[in-house]
Amino acid sequence: YNFVSQTDIFTSPNPDMLPTDELMGLKGEPTALFQYESGSSDKALYQYGIGSWGTGEIALVRADNTSNIYSSSDYTYDSLNIGFVTNGFAYDALKLDKTAVEYNRPSATNKETWVYMAFSENQVNGWESLLNETISDGWDIDVDPSAYLNIDNLPNTKPSVSTQGSADSVIDLDMGLTSSTEGFTRVAYFAASGDYKVTHRIFTKSDSDSVVVPELHYYNFPTSAVNGLKVSASDDFNRTALVLSDDSNIDSKVFMSFFSNGEASEPEL
Numbered sequence: 001y002n003f004v005s006q007t008d009i010f011t012s013p014n015p016d017m018l019p020t021d022e023l024m025g026l027k028g029e030p031t032a033l034f035q036y037e038s039g040s041s042d043k044a045l046y047q048y049g050i051g052s053w054g055t056g057e058i059a060l061v062r063a064d065n066t067s068n069i070y071s072s073s074d075y076t077y078d079s080l081n082i083g084f085v086t087n088g089f090a091y092d093a094l095k096l097d098k099t100a101v102e103y104n105r106p107s108a109t110n111k112e113t114w115v116y117m118a119f120s121e122n123q124v125n126g127w128e129s130l131l132n133e134t135i136s137d138g139w140d141i142d143v144d145p146s147a148y149l150n151i152d153n154l155p156n157t158k159p160s161v162s163t164q165g166s167a168d169s170v171i172d173l174d175m176g177l178t179s180s181t182e183g184f185t186r187v188a189y190f191a192a193s194g195d196y197k198v199t200h201r202i203f204t205k206s207d208s209d210s211v212v213v214p215e216l217h218y219y220n221f222p223t224s225a226v227n228g229l230k231v232s233a234s235d236d237f238n239r240t241a242l243v244l245s246d247d248s249n250i251d252s253k254v255f256m257s258f259f260s261n262g263e264a265s266e267p268e269l
Contacts, residue, residue, distance in 0.1 A: 002042075004032040004091055015060075032091040033058050037104075042095045045104045050086055050112060063104040067139035070101070073146045075131070077118040080143065082135075084112040105139055118143045125156030148243040150176050159187070161233045169213040169231050171202075173239055181206045183244040184255040190236040193228025196221060200231070203256055206241055 003010040003017060005025030010017065015035075017023065023031065030050050037044040051058035069080065082094040082103055094103055105114065114135040121128055131145045145151055153176055160172045171187055183206035191198050204211055213231050221229075242255055 002034045002036075004034060005029060006089055026089070028087070029089045030087055031058065032086075032093075033060065034093055035060070042092075043100075045093055048093060048106075050084075050110070061106050061110065063106050065105055065107050065139070066102050067105055067141065068102050069096075069141045069143065071143040073144045075118070075120070075143050075145055075151075077120045077129075077131070077143060079119050080141075081117045081119075082114070082141070083116075084109075084114045086112040090115070103141070114139075116141055116143070118145075125154055127151065127154045148245070149181070149241070158233060158235075159237050159239065161231055164210070164212075168215060171211045171213060171231065171237075173209045173211060173241075175209055175239065175241055177206050177209045177241065179207050181243060182246060182248070183242045184252060185211070185242075186238075186240040186255075187211050188238045189231050191229045191231060193225045196225040196229060198229045203252065206243060 001012050001015050003012070003023050005023055006029055007026065008024040010021060010023045012021070015033075025031070033049040033051075034042075035046045035048070036042060037046045045063040047060045047062045049058035049060040071077075077098055080094075080096045080098070080100060081092045082096065082105075083090060083092040085091075096103065116133055116135060118131045119129070129145065129151055131143060131148075135141060155174045157174070159174060162170050162172065164170045171189070173185065173187060175185075177185065184203060185206045186201060186203050188199060188201040191200075198216070200213070200216065202211055202213065216229070218226050218229070242250070244250060
């Protein structure tokens with residue numbers, strides 16, 4: 001039996017926790033309880049439950065139905081996590097690889113929303129892609145990102161840089177983003193001029209491939225260095241796009257919290 005929170009996992013051969021057992025978690029989150037088929041680790045779910053272990057019992061639900069996994073667009077992914085969201089918290093129930101063609105699930109939901117997340121480390125031209133989607137009422141999973149973005153056409157070249165009207169510099173992401181694309185983009189460039197260096201991260205909506213570069217003002221920098229720090233096609237770049245469905249409720253603050261630092265700030269090319 002696997003007792004799961006957002007920050008911890010407690011595994012026990014018994015379906016209960018002793019007073020001396022501890023499961024760390026976030027305030028207000030429920031506890032998820034998973035039991036898997038013998039020898040399957042987290043690949044074949046047997047039963048699960050959602051509740052507050054500190055205040056009572058957790059009723060278990062059998063995962064005694066099977067549904068299909070496929071990709072109508074031949075999307076090649078490395079891993080597929082299946083789980084659910086309840087009370088605003090997400091829990092992974094299954095961690096599968098690209099060879100999985102079916103999964104165990106309950107006959108009906110009980111307030112939770114079942115979701116999946118497919119990750120590809122090197123989909124096309126060196127890009128990483130992650131597809132996060134709600135599982136439909138029919139329960140079959142079609143791992144198909146084409147409704148959001150044509151990832152087969154993502155470039156393996158750097159963005160181009162040009163001028164447009166009064167804009168001093170415009171970066172063309174060349175990702176196939178249009179006025180009908182919902183979501184956010186982040187582009188970063190890394191420029192150097194002698195001993196001076198700059199990393200400029202720009203966040204904008206995903207409704208165009210064109211990103212106007214805001215003018216940066218440098219205090220007491222020599223003119224030669226300032227000119228060398230302006231974005232150019234020879235700089236190193238990093239591009240990230242979060243493409244959403246029409247009914248998604250992720251706002252710009254959430255997007256920036258994920259992509260302001262970390263791996264996404266490292267050069268792509």
